[in-house]
Amino acid sequence: MELHTEALMRGLATDVFACNTLISMYGKCHAAVDAECVFELMSEHTLVSWNAMLAASIEDGKGEKALWIFAQMCHEQVGADQATYVTAIQACTVLAEQEEWTMRLNNKEVALEIGKALHADTSRQDIASSSFVGSTLINMYNKCGAIIDTEHTFSSLVQPNIVAWNTLISAYVEQDQGETALQLFVFLQHEAVVPDQTTYVAVLQACASLAEKEDTFEMSSSSSITLCIGQALHADIITRGFESVAFVGNSLVTMYGKCMAIDEAEHVFCSYQHTTMSWNSMLSVYIEQGLGENALFLYMQMQESIQDERTLVMALLACLTLSEKEEALVIEGQSVKVMSLEIGRTLHAKAQQSGFICDLFVCSALISMYSTCGYMKGADFVFCVMPYRDLPTWNSMLSACVEQNLGAKALWLYKEMLKDGFTPNQRTFVVLLQACTILAETEDTTNQEGFMHKELALLIGQALHADARYFGFTCDVFVGNSLIAMYGKCGSLTNAELVFSSLSQRDIVSWNAMVSALVDLGQEDNAVRLYRLMQKHIVTHITLTRILQACSSTGSLDYCRQLHFEVVSAGYDQNPSLAATLVSAYGGCSSTSDMQMVFFGILEPDLTTWNACIAGHAGDGDFLLSFDVFERINLAGVIVDGVTFIKVISACARTALVPEGLAYFKSMTVDYEILPDMKHHGCLLDLLGRTGDFKRIESFIDRMPVQTDVAFWLGLLGACTRGNLELAERAFENAVNLQPEQSTPYILMSNIYADAGLQECAGG
Secondary structure (H helix, E strand, C coil), X not given: CHHHHXXXXXCCCCCHHHHHHHXXXXXXXXXXXXXXXXXHHCCCCCHHHHHHHHHHHHHCCCHHHHHHHHHXXXXXXXXXCHHHHHHHHHHHHHHHHCCCCCCCCCHHHHHHHHHHHHXXXXXXXXXXXXXXHHHHHHHHHHHCCCHHHHHHHHHCCCCCCHHHHHHHHHHHHHCCCXXXXXXXXXXXXXXXXXXXXXXXXXXXXXXXXXXXXXXHHHHHCCCXXXXXXXXXXXXXXXXCCCCCCHHHHHHHHHHHHHCCCHHHHHHHHCCCCCCHHHHHHHHHXXXXXXXXXXXXXXXXXXXXXXXXXXXXHHHHHHHHHHHCCCCCECHHHCEHHHHHHHHHHHHHHHHHHHCHHHCXXXXXXXXXXXXXXXXHHHHHHHHHHCCCCCHHHHHHHHHHHHHCCCHHHHHHHHHHHHHCCCCCCHHHHHHHHHHHHHHHHCCCCECCCCCEHHHHHHHHHHHHHHHHHHCCCXXXXXXXXXXXXXXXXXXXXXXXXXXXXXXXXXXXXXXXXXXXXXXXCCCHHHHHHHHHHHCCCCCCHHHHHHHHHHHHHHCCHHHHHHHHHHHHHCCCCCCHHHHHHHHHHHHHCCCHHHHHHHHHCCCCCCHHHHHHHHHHHHHCCCHHHHHHHHHHHHHCCCCCCHHHHHHXXXXXXXXXXXXXXXXXXXXXXXXXXXXXXXXXXXXXXHHHHHCCCHHHHHHHHHCCCCCCCHHHHHHHHHHHHHCCHHXXXXXXXXXXXXXXXXXXXXXXXXXHHHHCCCHHHHHC
């Protein structure tokens, strides 16, 4: 600004050279408005003036504005040179990277159309084949997602320099084609082109991208292909003397982190001079590998002077990671969640002191940290006091609500978000559809409008589906998968099938979601048929888990054994979730010998597997073995939970062992300090109902400390078929009040009246 004042004082306000220099200076200072003022006051504009103004708009991230300036140039018939076209093409790149221009116009499509027109212009002027213009075109096509045009442009270059090679390699990395990027690196060397530091950064990013796709078991092995390639590149980097360059070192740290080679990442990190980005890269590695404590320890070693907003975000994510750990206690008996929350609050205070609290990424990280630590008041506070919000912040708050099972609150926030003028994206719809699923899974009671939760969730889900269609996201595979899952949980199989069949591209999650919907809605045979079609595609442990649940319901032992073979063949036999489901499936097929064989083959069975074993023996009528398994859980040092007692009390109910069942119920509350919920009371009701002990049932109902649901009263109605009209009428009245439209209580009550010889009541 002082230079500008000095120029005015010296009478240089109309000097073209001075004005061009000022425009360029303001552009580099991201002061595009000041640059435009200088430009407008100029008596004449040279090509250099126009180019400087174009560059200023690009520096300010205003791609649309730069293209408007270029159009004005053409209108005034100013002859463009190579620098002009390079800047105009860069404007297309900037535009392609921005959010949607309007709801109906996609920036990438607009940028690609203009970029192709500029490409045609450069071809006519015979400058498209220069490496400078060519590299810019390659980058533009890449950002627009037009990889074929990227390849054609590179092929048209007469003698591509290292910049062009680097741009193409980076394009393949960005398009998630890491393998092609590495092949291009090999070809580059065959062409006698010498790779530079930027080349190695790009190919290390390619390795990191490939590592993310590798199986966890493969990556944990020292023989991982990606790790071997990364180590070979590391050796090349040392040979060429690039190992001490900070941004190369940062890429090595990230690559080793993605390959789960933490020791190598730490070794590289200690071998070069650290920048803020270096510290952030190492913090990111620890967080991605779930090493929250390591990340916080490293953060404490950083000097405050070199910390930036991203550093603080990393520290908050470390708290989040630490909070998600399963260990119950740490130092001095303090719980992990409490400790994480305390550290997070300290970081929150630090953000306020340092001025980072206005950063949107910091606020989003704070919201996520507070919600993961179970402190929604903190998340609400951060969200409410934010001076301004962007879409990712809204998405973070929606995700926080979903994480805490606050589905209704998330849906209310969506309404507020729309009122504030924000346009939802794919992630918004994925989170909101999860909120609908939460609402559908809530214990059914009637709301003020007379809807059951599942009915209400379906109506909201259909409205969200319509919104997603309006905004053009129904073809998105993530949104499609969430729609299938939502419709499945809401009991609308027809809609789930329609969404599944409409997906032009299905991934493994799509198939798993459809299988899950079929299993949840009692369509086990159809689920098995769909699984057979799936086998042409990739099958995961989630697929096998759900299809085994279908086998458990159908009791198909032969198919269960076939699936067991597939589980072992795929190397999933030690997967805790799948092992527990396999135990449960054999139990459901009444094959306790197979069930025990699987159980004893598990190296360290978790509680879910133990619980499945109890249920399996109970289902086979062998209650003594169920009790024996319960005792062995305690001997194994595994801490039982409420589900364990549901299984063991249910075993007592099956064989009408009332004293034993009551003893287990009492032991649960007294010895294990587990508060009984509605399901435990339902099991106890079943236990007493099977023996017709209605006097004790009435006493039990009157003393129940928890709110009853419709399932409880239907269970009581079922028990009353053994003869207690007065209690049956009480159960019927409560069930109908909770769910007036459900037919089950009417059918049961009608049968009870008929059995009691009250045909006139049964008919009414």
